[in-house]
Amino acid sequence: MNWQTEIRQTAYAALAQRDPGLSLLLGITASITLALCCYSYFLHPLANVPGPKLAAVSPLWMMRSLHGKHLNRDIKRLHDHYGEFLPLCASAGVVANRVVLGDIVRVGPNTVSFATTVALTAVHNAGSAGGSGKEAFTKKGTIEWLLVEPQAHEKLRKAVQPAFTIRELRKQEAIQQNWITAYHERLDFAAKEGAEINITEHISQLTWDMLTLQRTDRGHDFLSAIVGTERKGIHLTQDELQSNAAMLVMVGQDATVTCLSSTLYFLLRDPRQMARLRDELSAAFAREGDITGEAIARRPFLNGAISEAMRLISPANGTGMHRQSQGGYVEGVWVPTGVTMAVDQYTIQRSPKYWKHPEEYRPERWFDRGPGSDF
Numbered sequence: 001m002n003w004q005t006e007i008r009q010t011a012y013a014a015l016a017q018r019d020p021g022l023s024l025l026l027g028i029t030a031s032i033t034l035a036l037c038c039y040s041y042f043l044h045p046l047a048n049v050p051g052p053k054l055a056a057v058s059p060l061w062m063m064r065s066l067h068g069k070h071l072n073r074d075i076k077r078l079h080d081h082y083g084e085f086l087p088l089c090a091s092a093g094v095v096a097n098r099v100v101l102g103d104i105v106r107v108g109p110n111t112v113s114f115a116t117t118v119a120l121t122a123v124h125n126a127g128s129a130g131g132s133g134k135e136a137f138t139k140k141g142t143i144e145w146l147l148v149e150p151q152a153h154e155k156l157r158k159a160v161q162p163a164f165t166i167r168e169l170r171k172q173e174a175i176q177q178n179w180i181t182a183y184h185e186r187l188d189f190a191a192k193e194g195a196e197i198n199i200t201e202h203i204s205q206l207t208w209d210m211l212t213l214q215r216t217d218r219g220h221d222f223l224s225a226i227v228g229t230e231r232k233g234i235h236l237t238q239d240e241l242q243s244n245a246a247m248l249v250m251v252g253q254d255a256t257v258t259c260l261s262s263t264l265y266f267l268l269r270d271p272r273q274m275a276r277l278r279d280e281l282s283a284a285f286a287r288e289g290d291i292t293g294e295a296i297a298r299r300p301f302l303n304g305a306i307s308e309a310m311r312l313i314s315p316a317n318g319t320g321m322h323r324q325s326q327g328g329y330v331e332g333v334w335v336p337t338g339v340t341m342a343v344d345q346y347t348i349q350r351s352p353k354y355w356k357h358p359e360e361y362r363p364e365r366w367f368d369r370g371p372g373s374d375f
């Protein structure tokens with residue numbers, strides 16, 4: 001008999017005999033839980049922020065959403081829901097005159113979510129909140145903090161930045177074109193075979209190869225740039241080298257794969273938009289060799305198609321971007337010390353307040369804003 005069964009049976013036995021010790025223990029646990037729930041619901045500084053009751057008293061609401069992998073959609077639904085009920089809860093004390101209900105919701109006992117661009121600036125631009133210049137919303141304890149821990153950050157920036165100058169990026173162009181040509185051949189082959197392929201896997205493989213594989217013409221890629229910092233008098237320890245390289249690959253690869261696969265997803269679902277993209281590209285490029293980074297940066301529809309995919313499916317969707325309040329105002333609302341807060345990109349990027357036809361994939365919204373246009 002394992003220990004779990006044993007405990008369960010003892011508990012049942014005790015319950016059956018109405019063991020006074022156990023009843024007392026259960027009673028105390030229940031009272032403490034109830035007291036904590038009451039505190040969270042009625043007395044907590046966030047008590048007046050609208051949100052589901054379950055989220056106000058326990059982390060269960062967030063856990064359920066996370067588990068079901070629909071946290072983004074759930075948070076957006078809350079912002080929409082409480083926005084609609086504005087007249088009913090307009091008396092909520094914490095909400096100052098500037099903020100509209102629905103712009104802030106409580107998603108956990110100690111966690112709030114904002115959905116305005118003003119909040120985005122206040123929370124993520126250092127020194128802009130509170131006015132005193134101090135960081136009112138620290139990254140401490142967040143993923144971001146791990147990535148850009150202050151002393152390491154300066155060193156990392158010096159090490160990595162040289163690899164991202166236009167000149168360096170141009171040097172990498174030839175390598176990238178080789179990879180892309182090889183990739184094309186693989187796709188052509190699959191197409192001739194009539195095979196079904198998983199494009200996400202293909203893109204993932206391609207970007208991984210481009211970022212990490214050993215090359216014969218070493219020296220013009222991101223990793224060599226980091227490794228080469230020693231020569232420039234920047235000393236990274238072995239650990240720093242490894243974790244920075246790993247971080248760059250992870251962040252770079254993940255974001256690129258998400259961005260490319262979602263762009264393809266939307267284009268494949270919308271033949272009209274795909275045809276517009278094909279027209280733009282075939283008019284601009286006669287040969288594969290003409291397709292350089294600089295040239296594609298000037299193609300409005302292509303860039304619109306990518307931006308629009310990133311708007312709808314953001315590679316950094318807000319998870320892990322939360323901040324810890326040190327006490328500060330956001331949108332005129334006082335956010336007490338210790339409260340975890342997030343500005344929900346997903347909601348903002350699909351909000352009718354900021355976008356026309358927010359749920360539609362419309363690349364032209366990024367460049368066609370003239371008179372007579374929809375945007």
Ligand SMILES: *[C@@H]1O[C@H](CO)[C@@H](O)[C@H](O)[C@H]1NC(C)=O
Pocket residue numbers: 069070071072073317318319
């Ligand atoms: C948001 O990002 C996290 C981490 O990358 C991921 O697990 C989650 O599925 C994403 N959610 C949506 C709705 O894209």
Ligand SMILES: *[C@@H]1O[C@H](CO)[C@@H](O)[C@H](O)[C@H]1NC(C)=O
Pocket residue numbers: 198199200201
């Ligand atoms: C395609 O590949 C991705 C990444 O490996 C995976 O998450 C997804 O489930 C795959 N899709 C299909 C239809 O197999």
